Structure formats: C-alpha cells, structure tokens
Amino acid sequence: QVQLVESGGGLVQAGGSLRLTCAASERTFRSYAMGWFRQAPGKEREFVAGISSSGAITYYSDSVKGRSTISRDNAKNTVYLQMNSLKFEDTAIYYCARGKIVVPRVNPTEYDYWGQGTQVTVAS
Secondary structure, three states: OOOEEEEOOEEEEOOOOEEEEEEEOOHHHHHOOEEEEEEOOOOOOEEEEEEOOOOOOEEEOOOOOOOEEEEEEOOOOEEEEEEOOOOHHHOEEEEEEEEOOOOOOOOHHHEEEEOOOEEEEEEO
C-alpha cells in the first residue's frame, strides 16, 4: 500500500512563501510522476504542478506558473512544492498524488494514490 504524507502547510501573509513536502512510503516512488493538486472550499480539485519520474520534466498551472517550483529527491522518496508570492486565492487544501505513468498529467484521474492533504491559508 502506497502512503503519501504531506506537510509544510500553514497560515502565511500574502506575498509570503511556503514549502510543501510530500513523503512517499515505497521504493517505486522514483518510477512514477508526481503531482500537486489543490481544492478550495466549494471548488473542484485542480492541478497545480507535476514532475516526471526523473525530475527532468515539470509542468505548472497558469495560476502558479512563475511563482512555484516543483522538485523531487528520489533518494528520499520526497517531492516538494516551493510556493512564493502567495496570494489569497492560493488558499486551499494541497494534495500530492502519484501518477500512473512517468510523465505528469493534468487530469486527477491519471493519479492513483493520494495523500490526506495539507491546509494552506493565505491572509490578505
């Protein structure tokens, strides 16, 4: 059973930064793409960023492009999301997910394991 555990969320002022971390429990972590998604109250879950299994390919939603960086450390079974210049509209629960293939996809159905999420709240 694959377990993903997110951490690093919290309350931050607008313009601030946060670094989210997702730790995976299994060694095959390095064989799959990883993604970050978020869900705000009353809204659907949306793609934020994705990274290929090797880390060579990254992809971002327009809403965070230029403000966020996704990275991974396969030796530590960990993926990160560095978010800068945070805005009120970034407030959401952030989830990491393991992709079904080696390249990241935008559609959540392309991911088969999900963490429990970490809350990010940006105060305006």
